[in-house]
Amino acid sequence: MNIQATEGYVTEDGRKIGGTVLDLKNITLRFGGLTAINDISFDIRKGEIRAIIGPNGAGKSSMLNVISGFYKPQEGEVWFNGKKRSAVKPYEVARQGVARTFQNIALFEGMSVLDNVMTGRLNLMKASMWQQALWIGKAEKEEIENRQKVEHIIDFLEIQAIRKTPVGRLPYGLKKRVELARALAAEPDLLLLDEPMAGMNVEEKEDMSRFILDVNDEFGTTIALIEHDMGVVMDLSDRVVVMDYGRKIGDGVPDEVRNNPEVIDAYLGVSHD
Amino acid sequence: MAGQASAHPVSLPHLLARNVARYGDRTAYREKEFGIWQTWTWSQAHDEIRAFALGLLTLGVNQGDHIAVVGRNRPALFWSMIAAQMVGAxxxxxxxxAVAEEIVFTLNNCSARFVVAGDQEQVDKIVDARDELKNIAHIVYLDGRGLRKYDHSFLTSYKNLQENGLQSGLEAQLAQRIEDLKLDDTCVMLYTSGTTSNPKGVVLSNRNIIETSKNTCEFDDLTEHEEILAYLPMAWVGDFIFAMGQAMWSGFCVSCPESPDTMQQDLREIGPTYLFAPPAIFERQLTQVLIRMEDASKIKKxxxxxxxxxxxxxxxxxxDGEKVSLIDRLHYALGNIFVYGPLKDTIGLRRIRVGYTAGEAIGPDLFKFYRSIGINLKQLYGQTEATVFITQQPNGEVYNETVGVPSPGVELKVTDEGEIHYRSPGVFVEYYNNEKSTAETKTNDNWVATGDAGFIDKKTGHLRIIDRVKDVGKMADxxxxxxxxxxxxxKFYPEILEAVVFGAGxxxxxxxxxxxxxxxGNWAERNNIAYASYQELSQNPQVLDMIEKNVAKVNQSIAEDEMLSSCQIHRFLVLHKELDPDDGEMTRTRKVRRGVIADKFSDLVNALYEDKKTIYTETDVTYxxxxxxxxxANLEIRDAAVLSIEQRLAG
Structure with missing residues (x-):
């Protein structure tokens, strides 16, 4: 399998992976004197599930924040859908087709699940605030279309029973699922998941893994995820980037990464001089 | 042919044609999907079913083939069953x-060639066991999620199969297949749960289903205006008779819930007029109501x-239409406005005309609660082999202890051994490929042994169920x-967790x-009774007094039954330890093992019969x-008040 080619490749289970969606070139990110990301390059191909792993403090979440436009790297280039990204605000990145979930859930606790998921459609609504408030123009038609899309996602993630429940009353595992629903509602080209399974029990992890695979399968969504659970990562992802202390120490299909001595060192804890 | 069919429908497809002619534009099926109740009229449902039936023909389904259907209640799965019948399968x-191995057993037992599966979970069970399933030729699935990557050489989606069917040009063949259907052909095969042995396939004919549906719809005056929610397992005969047999006969609308978790919300939205549920469902609902009332404001409470x-x-x-004073009626009407009405609305039972509970004994308090707020809840007694109905309670004659009068067309007799036998239009044809079991259960002139012991209550003329025959014994006299x-x-008394009664021989x-x-413990706390252990509490004199009263009340109610009056409890003791599956005294499903207990506590049993007042005992326990x-422990043995025959006659 030649995964260096930008034309894409075919996975072991026969899925066709397309060309590059996101290309990170020599990214360096510093906070004052601390270098969080040190000259990292990798790409994400269309339709693949790409994992970013590494020990605590390796710079994984920073990497995700660079991709989502929240952090601006001091050096390096971000290419998305064949275009070099200039200095943009996060909402502009979102409009370009990137959606994400957060490590610490960031939902509107007082709002119902349905309303929370509807907020994911914000960037796809074209009616003005006045049209919506007065229920004129395209407001009604658009609302119905958006609700239909959202209901499909609710059905897909099997959260019908909590549709009208305020998010604050839900257990942790379900909140994570609602967050995924909201991200999906934006119909992203690239979905970023920041530790989607943190704090879950085995059964919840299995459910979430199934949903991630199904999302990828059903909508063809390209997914980049950060995860600590190695078993989950190796099962789910097509290719894995391994980070340690801001550097990239491994990149490849799960089997290659698993046998990479540097990766083993990072996980078994060899002293850094 | 169509005209003939509507006069004497000989199969469910014929009933479908009749309903299309009669009620074409009325709603036949509903399913909540994407947050909205999607509806299909009888005509639309007919088109869907026909397309699927044609699709089945393209797969090469033969007459007599078995088509397994597995998934939650969904209109499309009901339709696939009717479509299967259309092509003679x-x-x-x-x-x-069911776990994979159970499914493998049943699929192999009936040599099923085709499976209609609800979703990936069900498809997986079959795909994983394909090596053992030699007969399976094709799987049709409803929800394609997660199935994209599967080998589609033996998989087709429901929609695709319908499209294939519509383009196949096999209409003439389908018409011929429908015409070939006869009243005594098999309508459906249902597997009994089989707690003791492998499941048995109960073969029910079109005659069984249609005549039973007709009779029972007339019994409760069910019309095309009823609404039901289908949520019980599709493999259970109850679901089939309510959502297929009776629905097709009466032409009423069947609604399917959005997901298993939304059942309660969907129930409320649909507001069914006809309902069937096991006691556990009613119990869960009542518990929820009571818990929420505990949290309600003082005025509401x-x-x-x-x-x-x-x-x-x-x-x-x-x-029950009895005499009630005007004041009481007004008082009740006021309650209906403030409490019962809103309560019934919340639990989704506001429009219930007829509700049935069956499956196991329902507690008297639970039963009374629902009836008291005006829900016409009744009991019925039945089994798969009878196409459900053996007896049911008529309106206005509902007693907690009885299960009612024979359903229309059912003949009932109680043998000398006390076993209930019946004969009815619903009596099953046979157990599939199991002549031995068929012969053991059913006589040549169609009488079926239920395995249940019971008797006809003299006062009411209704049937009362006592026990399984194999558990019923004889006393010395x-x-x-x-x-x-x-x-x-x-056990209906909240203070009593378990009881074991001895007396055979x-x-x-x-x-x-x-x-x-x-x-x-709760009672002790409220009454300032201190105790250090279960053992100490169990031997507290006040606790024994309380239990003695309960036993006396039970004796009183048993004494009213002529046949069972010797089962009154003469002496009892309260055990110093809880019966426990770990000690082998109960099964894992918490059924008492009478024999094991009698052996283990033989000293206690002897003491009861030797008229001792106290007994010292040592017991092995597993922590x-x-x-x-x-x-x-030192256990106190108490005598309980027993009513003699003379007292009973005098009373």
């Missing part, structure tokens, strides 16, 4: 929560308590000994009682961590 609904007291007093009488019947009566009945630590130990 036999639908076999399976339990969706006071109103609830006040009007519920009124309801328990006069509600059942009003429902030859009278009937029904331990489970007595134990169940004891003896002159008197004796009982071991286990107190319920939660209920009795939670697996260590073994011994506990010892």
């Amino acid at each position: 036999v639908p076999v609904p399976l339990y969706q929560d 006071a109103m609830f308590d006040h009007f519920m007291a009124v309801a328990l007093e006069v509600g059942p009488k009003i429902l 030859g009278s009937m000994f029904a331990p489970k019947y007595v134990e169940n009566k004891l 003896k002159d008197r009945c004796m009982a071991f009682i286990n107190i319920d630590l939660t209920a009795v 939670e961590d697996g260590r073994a130990g011994k506990i010892s």
Whole structure:
């Protein structure tokens, strides 16, 4: 399998992976004197599930924040859908087709699940605030279309029973699922998941893994995820980037990464001089 | 042909054609999907079913083939069963929560060639076991999620199959297949759950389903205006008869829930007029209501308590059409405005005309609660082999202890051994490929042995079920000994967790009682009774007094039954330990093992029969961590008030 080619490749289970969606070139990110990301390059191909792993403090979440436009790297280039990204605000990145979930859930606790998921459609609504408030123009038609899309996602993630429940009353595992629903509602080209399974029990992890695979399968969504659970990562992802202390120490299909001595060192804890 | 069919429908497809002609534009099916109730009229449903039937023909389904259907209640799965019947095949609904090996057993047992599966979970069970399933030729699935990557050489989606069918040009063949259907052809095959042995396939004919549906719809006056929610397992005969047989006969609308978790919300939105549920469902609902009332404001709680007291007093009488004073009626009407109405609305039972509970004994309090707020809840007794109905309670004649009068067309007899036998239009054809079992259950002239012991209540003329025949014994004087019947009566008291009754071959009945630590502990706390252990509480004189009263009440109610009056409990003791599956005294499903207990506590049983007042005993116990130990105790034995035959006659 030649995964260096930008034309894409075919996975072991026969899925066709397309060309590059996101290309990170020599990214360096510093906070004052601390270098969080040190000259990292990798790409994400269309339709693949790409994992970013590494020990605590390796710079994984920073990497995700660079991709989502929240952090601006001091050096390096971000290419998305064949275009070099200039200095943009996060909402502009979102409009370009990137959606994400957060490590610490960031939902509107007082709002119902349905309303929370509807907020994911914000960037796809074209009616003005006045049209919506007065229920004129395209407001009604658009609302119905958006609700239909959202209901499909609710059905897909099997959260019908909590549709009208305020998010604050839900257990942790379900909140994570609602967050995924909201991200999906934006119909992203690239979905970023920041530790989607943190704090879950085995059964919840299995459910979430199934949903991630199904999302990828059903909508063809390209997914980049950060995860600590190695078993989950190796099962789910097509290719894995391994980070340690801001550097990239491994990149490849799960089997290659698993046998990479540097990766083993990072996980078994060899002293850094 | 169509005209002939509507006069004498000989199969469900014929009934479907009749309903299209009669009720074409009325809603036949509903399913909540994407947050909205999607609806299909009889005509639309007919088009869907026809397209699927044509699709089945393209797969090469032969007459007599078995087509398994597995998934939750969805219109498309009901349709696939009717479509299977159209092409002359036999639908076999399976339990969706069955594990792979059970499904493999049933699929191989009926040599099913085709499976209609609800989703990936069900497809997986079959795909994983493909090596063992030699007969399976093709799987049709409804929800394609997660199935994209599967080998589609033997998989087709429901929609694709319908499209293939519509383009196949096999209409003439389908018409011929429908014309070939006869009243005595197999309508459906349902597997009985089989707690003791492998499941058996019960073959029910078109005649069984259609005649039973007709009779029972007339019994309760069910019309095309009923609404039901189908949520019970599709493999269960009840679901088939309510959502297929009776629905097709009466032409009423069947709604399917959005997901298993939304059942309660969907129930509320649909507001069914006809309902069937096992006691557990009603129990769960009542518990939820009571918990929420505990959290309600003081005024609401006071109103609830006040009007519920009124309801328990006069509600059942009003429902049964008995005489009730005008003041009570007004009081009840007021309660209906403030409490019962909103309550019924919340639990989704506001429009219920007829509700049935069956499957197991329902507690008298639970039963009375629903009837008191004006829900016409009734009991029925039946089994798969009878196409459900053996007896049911008519409106206005509802008694907690009985299961009603024979359903229309059912003949009933009780043998000398006390076993209930019946003969009806619903009597099953046979157990599939199992002549031995068929012969054991059914005589040549169609009488079926139920395996249940019971008798006809003299006062009401209704049937009463006592116990499974194999559990019923004889006492020394030859009278009937029904331990489970007595134990169940004891267990309806919240203070009593378990009871074990002895008396087979003896002159008197004796009982071991286990107190319920939660209920009795709560009671002790409220009455300032201090105790250090379960053992100490169990031997507290006040606790024994309380249990003695309960036993006396049970004796009183048993004494009213001529046949069972010898089952009254003469002496009892309260056990110093809880009966426990870890000690082998109960099964894992918490059924008492009478024999094991009699052996283990033989000293106690002897003491009961030797008229001792107290007994010292030592018992082996297994602790939670697996260590073994011994506990010892002095147990007090009490005599219970027993009514003699003379007293009974005088009373």
